[in-house]
Amino acid sequence: MTAPPHEAHPPSPGPRLPDTQQGIRRRNLARVMHAVSAEGPLSRAAVASRIGLTRAAVSTLVDELTRSGLLEELGPERPGRVGRPGSALAVSGRGPAGIGAEIGVDHLAVCVVDLRGAVRARAVQHGTNRGRAPEPVLGELTALVGQAVAEAGREGLWPAGLAVAVPGLVAQDARTVVRAPNLDWHDTDLGALLPAGLPLTVDNEANFGGLAELWLGEETPRDFLHVSAEIGIGGAVVVDGRLLRGTRGFAGELGHVPVRPEGPECACGGRGCLEQYAGEEAVLRAAGLTPGEDSVELLAERAARGDQAVRGALRDAGTALGIALTGAVNLLDPRTVVLGGALAALAPWLLPSLERELARRTAGPACAVSVSRLGPQGPLLGAAHSVVRAVLDDPAAVGERGPRVFPGTTPAV
Numbered sequence: 001m002t003a004p005p006h007e008a009h010p011p012s013p014g015p016r017l018p019d020t021q022q023g024i025r026r027r028n029l030a031r032v033m034h035a036v037s038a039e040g041p042l043s044r045a046a047v048a049s050r051i052g053l054t055r056a057a058v059s060t061l062v063d064e065l066t067r068s069g070l071l072e073e074l075g076p077e078r079p080g081r082v083g084r085p086g087s088a089l090a091v092s093g094r095g096p097a098g099i100g101a102e103i104g105v106d107h108l109a110v111c112v113v114d115l116r117g118a119v120r121a122r123a124v125q126h127g128t129n130r131g132r133a134p135e136p137v138l139g140e141l142t143a144l145v146g147q148a149v150a151e152a153g154r155e156g157l158w159p160a161g162l163a164v165a166v167p168g169l170v171a172q173d174a175r176t177v178v179r180a181p182n183l184d185w186h187d188t189d190l191g192a193l194l195p196a197g198l199p200l201t202v203d204n205e206a207n208f209g210g211l212a213e214l215w216l217g218e219e220t221p222r223d224f225l226h227v228s229a230e231i232g233i234g235g236a237v238v239v240d241g242r243l244l245r246g247t248r249g250f251a252g253e254l255g256h257v258p259v260r261p262e263g264p265e266c267a268c269g270g271r272g273c274l275e276q277y278a279g280e281e282a283v284l285r286a287a288g289l290t291p292g293e294d295s296v297e298l299l300a301e302r303a304a305r306g307d308q309a310v311r312g313a314l315r316d317a318g319t320a321l322g323i324a325l326t327g328a329v330n331l332l333d334p335r336t337v338v339l340g341g342a343l344a345a346l347a348p349w350l351l352p353s354l355e356r357e358l359a360r361r362t363a364g365p366a367c368a369v370s371v372s373r374l375g376p377q378g379p380l381l382g383a384a385h386s387v388v389r390a391v392l393d394d395p396a397a398v399g400e401r402g403p404r405v406f407p408g409t410t411p412a413v
Contacts, residue, residue, distance in 0.1 A: 025061075026396045028053065032061045033070060033091070033392045037115070041074050041088035062089060069095035070115065070395050091115045094156035096391050096398050099149065099198070099406075100384025101141055102165040102205065105130050105182045105231040108137070110144045112152040112159075113384035115391060117216075121151040130231075131184050134177075138193040142407075149406040158403045160391050161199035163383035164190060165208040167232055172249045175202050181267035182231050195407040201386060205379040206234025206252055207243055209340050212374055212382030214238055215389070221335040225328055227254060227321070228341030228378060233275050237332060255279065257324045277320035280342055286313035296342045296376075303349045311349055318350035322357025329358065329367045340372035341379075347371045 031051045036042055039050070048058040065071040074088040093114055102109045106128050112121040123144040129137050141164075149159055168180025175191035190202050210226035222241040228234050233255030237244040244251050255275040256268045263272025276282050283299060284291050287310040302310040325337060337358075339347050351369060359366040372378060391398050 026394060028057070029061055029065060029395045030393050032058065032065060033395050036071060036089050037091050037392055041090045043088060047089065065395060068395065068398060070391070070398065093118070095158065096160035096403075097152055097157040098384040098387030098391070099145060099159045099162045100165070100208075100380050100382070100387070101145060101162060102380045102383065103129065103137065103141060103167070103183070104205075105167060108141050108144055109380050110141070110148040111380050111384050112148050112157060113381070113388055114152075114157060115388055117385070117388065119381075119384075120155060120157060121148040123148045123151075129183055134185055134188045134190075134193060137183075138190065142195055146406055159198055159406050160398060160404065161201065161387040162194070163201040163203070163208070163386045164194075165205040165379040165383045166190075166202060167205050167230070167234070169250050169253070170202050170204055175200055177202065178250075184267075198404055198406065199387075199390075201383075203383070203386075204234060204236075204252070205230075206236045206254075207245075208380075208382030208386065209234070209372075209374075209378035210236025210238050210243060210252075210338075210382070211386060212378040213338050213340060213372055214241065215385055216374060216381060217338070218373065220338065223335045224338050225325070225332065225334040225336075226338045226340055226372075227325070227343060228339075228372075229255075229279060229343045230341055230376070231280050233279055234341075235328070237328075237334070239332075254324055254328065257327065259320045259323045274320055274324040278317040278324075283313045283317050283346075286316060296345050300345050303346070314346055314349035315353045317346075318353035319357055321350065322354040323361070325354070325367075326358060326361035329362050333364070334367060336368040336370055338370050338372050340374060341376050344372050344375040 032047055035047050035050045044058050044062055045055055048055045062071060066073065069092055071089050072092045074090050076087060093116055096115065097120065098113045100111050100113065106126065108125045110123045111119050114120050125140060125144055145162065166177050166180055167182055168185065169178040170176065171178050175189060177185050177188040177190060179186055191200050194200060206226065206228050209228045213220050213226050224238050226236040226238065235252040235254030237252055256266065256270060256273045258270060258272045259274050259277060260272035264276050265271050266273040266276055280295055281291050284295055289298065299310055303314060343350060355369055374381060
């Protein structure tokens with residue numbers, strides 16, 4: 001899958017840099033990278049016009065970015081322009097790349113995304129991770145990362161960082177899983193269990209899914225509530241183009257909002273949580289089906305064929321989702337609600353009852369609901385693109401560190 005260019009939203013703020021000569025230089029390098037990433041190919045003159053610097057200053061910055069392997073020259077601009085044609089610049093399809101990984105209850109996945117937003121390598125492993133100790137799971141994930149990195153390395157790419165999506169609460173250190181009920185992990189430091197040498201970011205899968213929707217979604221507003229589901233249900237709140245994380249970083253746990261306070265016990269310790277009515281396993285149980293590797297596809301197929309048990313289970317799940325979302329919509333007043341993950345594939349049968357509950361219960365006009373085109377790939381793509389955007393936000397750091405090598409792989413040439 002090739003992602004669209006980054007023109008939909010302005011550059012992320014990136015690291016706070018001091019107003020020294022060095023800090024200004026780093027910010028200007030980032031401005032050049034973002035301009036070319038969003039609108040390229042561009043000549044030096046076009047870049048200078050867009051970011052408000054002199055052509056000479058931009059040429060110096062471009063030379064540095066080209067030496068670092070972040071930009072490449074494509075040759076003269078297309079004919080038809082007035083005056084002497086300049087050399088067109090584009091973000092490099094070789095060099096640093098973002099590595100995204102996902103730890104799911106029933107799978108592990110890895111992808112490599114280059115600076116142009118194209119997925120260049122993937123690796124997936126199916127199998128339950130519920131109740132397994134973190135060490136063997138992360139050992140298998142490390143092997144998958146090595147496999148994907150090696151494949152991308154044959155095309156001249158090397159890892160600029162690793163971002164891991166997990167189905168649980170993540171501490172503000174962005175490496176410790178505080179609690180993942182569906183994995184039964186508690187206070188697990190992923191940084192201590194994954195190979196050292198790469199910048200590491202760990203975050204909740206719904207957060208990465210929300211960021212993917214912000215960066216890659218078609219006409220996604222800058223204020224929305226993203227809801228995704230697999231075994232559990234997660235939410236991400238995006239306000240003015242930024243994740244709303246809360247005091248401890250745990251905002252968005254929609255799956256553990258109670259919709260029926262005296263309902264069945266949940267893995268989190270509560271009762272009647274949304275997850276118990278609209279999570280993948282809950283819907284399968286209600287439909288009289290057994291969970292399996294292709295559970296969502298099975299539900300969608302049977303619902304499309306008119307299976308009344310499946311349609312009834314999905315209708316009830318939509319009702320529960322609508323009840324839980326009503327509280328969030330009344331509290332946050334988002335522009336829209338975006339259904340992602342497994343919910344995207346099941347949207348035709350969830351939406352009628354979900355939207356009915358929203359319309360009936362919200363204080364103001366009913367909130368719009370849309371369906372993500374990214375579906376279950378959202379968290380994985382969001383993780384990989386978070387590394388790519390970190391490179392765009394501070395390209396000087398990449399030049400200073402130089403190419404990284406993942407253990408067990410050979411450097412890209």
